[in-house]
Amino acid sequence: MAQGDGTRADSETALQRRDPYAINWRLVAAVVVLQAVLLVVSPPLVVFALIEVMIFALYASALNLLLSFSGMVSFGHAVYFGLGAYGLALSITHFDFPIVLGIIAGPLVSAFFGLVYGILCVQLTAIYAAMLTLACAEVTYAVVFQWFDVTGGDSGISGHVPTMLGLAPHQFGLVVLCVVTVAILMLWRVVYSPLGLTIRAVGQNPARAAALGHGRKSVQLIAFVISAFFSGVAGTLFGIFHGNVFPDYVGVLFTVDGLLMVVLGGLYSFGAGIYGAIVYKLLDNLAAHYFQYWQLVVGVIIVIVVIVSPSGIAGLVRRVVERIGRRL
Amino acid sequence: MLFVQVMQGVMEGIFLFLIASGLTLIFGVSRIVNFAHGSFYMVGAFLTYQIYPWIAEGTALGFFVTILICGLLVAALGLLFEVFLLRRVYHAEELMQLVLTLAAVLIIRDVTKFLWGLDDVTVSLPDALSGAAVIGGTYLPTYQLVMVGVGVVVLAAVWGFLKFTHAGIILRAATDDRGMVALLGTNQAHVFSSVFAIGCFLAGIAGGFAAAFESINYLLDTRVIVLAFIVVVIGGLGNFYGALYASLAVGILKALGLLFAPRLSMVIIFLLMAVVLLIRSLRRTTE
Numbered sequence: 001m002a003q004g005d006g007t008r009a010d011s012e013t014a015l016q017r018r019d020p021y022a023i024n025w026r027l028v029a030a031v032v033v034l035q036a037v038l039l040v041v042s043p044p045l046v047v048f049a050l051i052e053v054m055i056f057a058l059y060a061s062a063l064n065l066l067l068s069f070s071g072m073v074s075f076g077h078a079v080y081f082g083l084g085a086y087g088l089a090l091s092i093t094h095f096d097f098p099i100v101l102g103i104i105a106g107p108l109v110s111a112f113f114g115l116v117y118g119i120l121c122v123q124l125t126a127i128y129a130a131m132l133t134l135a136c137a138e139v140t141y142a143v144v145f146q147w148f149d150v151t152g153g154d155s156g157i158s159g160h161v162p163t164m165l166g167l168a169p170h171q172f173g174l175v176v177l178c179v180v181t182v183a184i185l186m187l188w189r190v191v192y193s194p195l196g197l198t199i200r201a202v203g204q205n206p207a208r209a210a211a212l213g214h215g216r217k218s219v220q221l222i223a224f225v226i227s228a229f230f231s232g233v234a235g236t237l238f239g240i241f242h243g244n245v246f247p248d249y250v251g252v253l254f255t256v257d258g259l260l261m262v263v264l265g266g267l268y269s270f271g272a273g274i275y276g277a278i279v280y281k282l283l284d285n286l287a288a289h290y291f292q293y294w295q296l297v298v299g300v301i302i303v304i305v306v307i308v309s310p311s312g313i314a315g316l317v318r319r320v321v322e323r324i325g326r327r328l
Numbered sequence: 329m330l331f332v333q334v335m336q337g338v339m340e341g342i343f344l345f346l347i348a349s350g351l352t353l354i355f356g357v358s359r360i361v362n363f364a365h366g367s368f369y370m371v372g373a374f375l376t377y378q379i380y381p382w383i384a385e386g387t388a389l390g391f392f393v394t395i396l397i398c399g400l401l402v403a404a405l406g407l408l409f410e411v412f413l414l415r416r417v418y419h420a421e422e423l424m425q426l427v428l429t430l431a432a433v434l435i436i437r438d439v440t441k442f443l444w445g446l447d448d449v450t451v452s453l454p455d456a457l458s459g460a461a462v463i464g465g466t467y468l469p470t471y472q473l474v475m476v477g478v479g480v481v482v483l484a485a486v487w488g489f490l491k492f493t494h495a496g497i498i499l500r501a502a503t504d505d506r507g508m509v510a511l512l513g514t515n516q517a518h519v520f521s522s523v524f525a526i527g528c529f530l531a532g533i534a535g536g537f538a539a540a541f542e543s544i545n546y547l548l549d550t551r552v553i554v555l556a557f558i559v560v561v562i563g564g565l566g567n568f569y570g571a572l573y574a575s576l577a578v579g580i581l582k583a584l585g586l587l588f589a590p591r592l593s594m595v596i597i598f599l600l601m602a603v604v605l606l607i608r609s610l611r612r613t614t615e
Contacts, residue, residue: 073423120602123609126422127361131561135602138554142595252550256430263427293442299434306428307416 021192023185032181039173047169053281054173054180055237060261060273061187062230067259068268069191070223071203072121073130076137077258079117080110080228082250084235086144089157089245094150099161106236107229113140114228115221122217122224125206137255145247156246163243176237183233184274190226191270199223260298264305266312275313332466333583339472341579342479346534347552348559348571349486350527356503356566357523360414360425364432366553368528371436372402372535373544374444377451388456395536402532403525410524415517433549440546448543457540475537482530483572490568499523503566555582558601564608 035054039047059081066072087109091097097105117136121129144151151157164172190196198219201209206216239245248254257280265276280298287294305312351365375398383397384390409432417425452458457474460467490496502509502519510516538544559578563570578597585593 067423073426120606124605127565128561128605128609131557132602132605134554134557135598135605138598139595139602142592142598146591252554259427259430263423267421267423293438295434296438299431299438302427302431303413303435306420306424306431307413310420310424 023188028181028185032177035177036174039170039177042170044169047173049281049285051169051173051176051241053277054176055234055241056257056261056281057274057277058180058183058237059231059234060258060265060277061184061270062227062234062273063258064262064265064270064273065187065191065199065223065227065230067262068270068272069196069200069203070220070227071206072220072224073127073133074224074227074255075130075134075259076117076140076255077133077227077231078252078254079137079140079250080114080231081235081238081254081258082144082245082247083113083140084110084232084237085239085245085249086151086157087232088236088239089160090150092160093157099165102161103236103240106239107232110232110235111225111229114225114232118221118224118228122220125216137250137252141247141250141252144250151247154247156244158244161240161243163241165240172241176241179233179237183230187226187230188270195222260302264302264312266305266314266316267310269311269314269318271314271317272312275317279313329587331464332468333587334580335468335472337580337583338576339475339579340583341576342475343534343538344555344559344575344579345479345572346482346530346537347556348563348575349482349568350530351556352560352563352566352568352571353499353503353523354527355560356568357499357506358418358520360418360429360524361422362524362527363426363429363553364409364436365527365531365556366549366551367433367436367440368402368406368531369535369538369552370440370544370546370548371405372398372532373539373548374440374449374535375401375532376536376539377444377449377544380451386452386454388454391454391457391540395533398536399529399532402535403529406528406531407521407525410521414524415520418520433553437546437549444546446546448545450543451539453540471541475541478537482533486530486568495522555597558597561601562604 035050039050042050059077062080063074063077066074066077084106087106088102091105091109092099092102117133120136121132123129124132145153147153165175167175191200198209198214199222201212202214202216202219209219210216235249238249261276261280262272263276264279265272265274283294283298283301287297291297309315311318347365347369351362354360354362354365376394379397380391380394383394413428413432414425417428453471457471459470461470461473462468488496490500498509498514498519499522502514502516502523506516506519509519535548538548555578559575560571562578563572563574578600581597581600582593585596589596
């Protein structure tokens with residue numbers, strides 16, 4: 001009896017305690033307001049950097065859904081990023097879509113290719129699956145690069161959409177802020193929904209998840225498509241931001257950028273993509289400005305992260321927050 | 329024409345084999361997918377460029393000695409990387425290992441840029457190797473024939489090592505079941521380090537030979553590593569002889585592709601890899 005009371009009391013306090021998976025609206029509002037203020041008051045060059053950080057934060061977060069939670073590694077995620085931009089461009093230049101429809105088409109094209117390639121890739125596991133994502137990516141890159149009549153080949157496509165939709169940099173920055181915020185919140189809902197629980201279960205232990213009736217392939221495929229879709233959102237934004245699209249957007253460098261961001265940010269935490277994008281793009285913009293060998297700096301930092309603190313920046317932030325929390 | 333192109337393919341296959349065999353040996357034993365392997369290859373090429381004039385430029389003997397030295401230097405570099413960095417992540421998850429070797433790629437590339445600049449450099453072939461031989465009415469560069477010889481020698485050496493030496497037996501056993509090898513009293517750390525050094529040695533000499541064959545620059549690493557990965561995957565990760573067949577197949581396919589469908593040559597190779605992967609997965613599920 002007493003024990004029963006005890007558990008009820010426990011569950012009540014658990015309810016009163018904040019659900020760690022609920023969206024912390026106060027934090028979100030604070031970050032968004034801060035970012036909006038930064039966008040409005042900063043000079044254009046800084047605004048451009050901020051926009052790039054936001055777009056890559058979304059891209060890396062989408063990739064992070066795979067890496068941290070679903071137990072898959074993608075060596076070809078730039079495909080879904082770049083095809084967002086190509087989806088936008090081609091739907092306008094070849095199918096005469098209005099710009100609004102083109103913007104919607106971008107992520108859908110990414111999701112479609114995520115589905116097609118995903119069906120192939122989930123047939124395999126671990127490093128074999130990763131190699132197949134690489135093969136899919138390279139084939140896509142080759143097609144985009146060489147199908148000159150459609151994609152413009154090396155010279156890409158430009159002029160299909162006014163750069164930044166014709167808005168002033170800070171206005172476009174605010175648009176990107178809205179889209180990226182909504183998208184990242186949706187990703188959060190995915191990760192911490194029942195579906196996300198299933199994805200994480202499959203990622204951590206496919207055999208046990210299978211014993212509970214969740215097949216690895218279908219769950220990983222869903223995660224793959226979702227990740228491809230949001231990568232496509234980021235890519236579409238990137239295409240609008242620059243008003244063009246090049247085969248590089250689909251290429252291996254963008255894939256590596258995403259991977260490094262997630263690992264810098266800290267594997268197995270939701271914020272990895274966001275922290276990683278901020279730090280990586282900061283290094284890119286600052287270090288590259290002052291120091292010719294900035295990749296050396298990135299390399300050394302990553303070695304330190306992997307060896308000393310595998311939980312990355314996210315782990316660092318968590319530790320600092322916990323320490324401050326204990327003080328208060 | 330066809331024959332010349334096939335010979336070209338065979339030669340490229342031998343280069344690939346030198347790189348991919350190291351990659352696959354390392355994976356077989358330590359389960360590390362080493363992205364930095366192409367970087368070690370590149371370092372081998374640049375070291376050859378640097379050292380060859382000091383040894384004896386122009387002589388064939390000096391050339392081979394140079395390449396041997398470079399192989400050993402690259403092996404030493406690889407050993408340092410393995411002992412001080414890679415060894416710490418053997419028990420971490422796969423992605424961490426991948427990213428660590430990726431970081432090594434970035435670091436080695438920037439150091440290469442710093443030391444040797446951004447421009448292409450070339451190593452002039454020793455006179456004895458720069459001619460051409462007439463075989464069946466077609467001219468074949470002597471260097472291609474030399475490379476075939478080198479390929480055969482390396483293959484024989486590694487085969488003999490794996491087959492007949494004590495270390496080779498341990499290596500094969502470790503590829504099969506490394507936990508059991510450790511249980512039987514072999515120091516795993518030594519096995520991992522030696523196989524990494526051997527792999528890097530092979531990459532280093534491959535780079536050395538490549539330096540005399542094509543112009544080299546700091547982008548050599550990525551150009552080579554992707555093809556090497558394809559070879560390793562097609563041959564079966566960790567399968568030394570598979571790497572041999574796969575590198576010859578990929579080399580010849582690439583050369584013929586350049587002849588008949590130049591725009592599709594890389595696509596064909598990637599499709600081959602995708603098909604091989606998928607067929608293997610089918611076979612595994614039916615078993």
